[in-house]
Amino acid sequence: MNTYPNNDLEILIATMNRSDLYFLESIFQQPLIEITANVVVINQSKSHLITTNSENIKVINSSEFGLSKSRNLAITNSSAALCWIMDDDCVILPDAIKNIIEAHHRIPSTIITFQTETTKKEKLYYNYFSRKQSHTKKSLYTVLSPEITFKRKGLLGQGLKFNESFGLGADFQDSENFVFLNDAFYQDRSPYFYNQTVVRHEELNxxxxxxxxxxxxxxxxxxxxxxxxxxxxxxxxxxxxxxxxxxxxxxxxxxxxxxxxxxxxxxxxxxx
Incomplete structure (x- = not known):
């Protein structure tokens, strides 16, 4: 069984047209100066640049656009053993990082996905599986970006990455998560579902x-x-x-x- 220290996880955040890092305060629900998590921010912009002096927050400014390109750039520039995909409009729940690391201690799967709650009375975003289990082909369709975590070495070893033809800013502006997870599924690397809630997001119509x-x-x-x-x-x-x-x-x-x-x-x- 692999073991990971508490600081061996990086949160990979895609964003656009930012000139500072204060948007992280909404995600972490704490002042920027108090954020201790390891973060990789990909800021896609033609005119806005972010700079940082923080040792735990890495920033890559890119003039190329496309959500999947941003995800892949974050993976390339990450260095931790574990990575967590994050959107810039979510709230990370208390103990989420600890819970994700503990799940990777227990489960050997390269990709482990979790649950999201909505802002509507802590209602779950989807009708998730009631227990921990491997994903099915059908369940891959409903995985949200901030539910995806992975062992970086395993992901790179399998040659897995986001298909840059899919996702916002690409030719086909949706379904990048499904394609990513489905590619893993058909490499006999079935993503695993862990029935624990780690993030909050607005409910979608x-x-x-x-x-x-x-x-x-x-x-x-x-x-x-x-x-x-x-x-x-x-x-x-x-x-x-x-x-x-x-x-x-x-x-x-x-x-x-x-x-x-x-x-x-x-x-x-x-x-x-």
């Missing part, structure tokens, strides 16, 4: 996401990435929108289906 052209386009790309039957998948998604009352007219439904198909076709073109 899933109905709005389902009709968002950005999301539909990316889901078409995911269907192609998974080598599914695109004709079947586009009509299945269209029927879902119709059944849920999320489209108001047949013309709108046709346009949504076409957006799904375009995403699939554009993904196939990108890999040929």
């Amino acid at each position: 899933s109905s709005q996401e389902a009709t968002n052209d950005r999301v539909i386009y990316a889901r078409g790309a995911i269907a192609a990435y998974l080598k599914h039957n695109i004709t079947f998948k586009k009509w299945k998604y269209g029927f879902f929108l119709f059944r849920k009352g999320l489209v108001l007219s047949t013309s709108e439904l046709r346009r949504k289906i076409k957006t799904f198909e375009n995403g699939a076709n554009d993904y196939l073109k990108s890999i040929n």
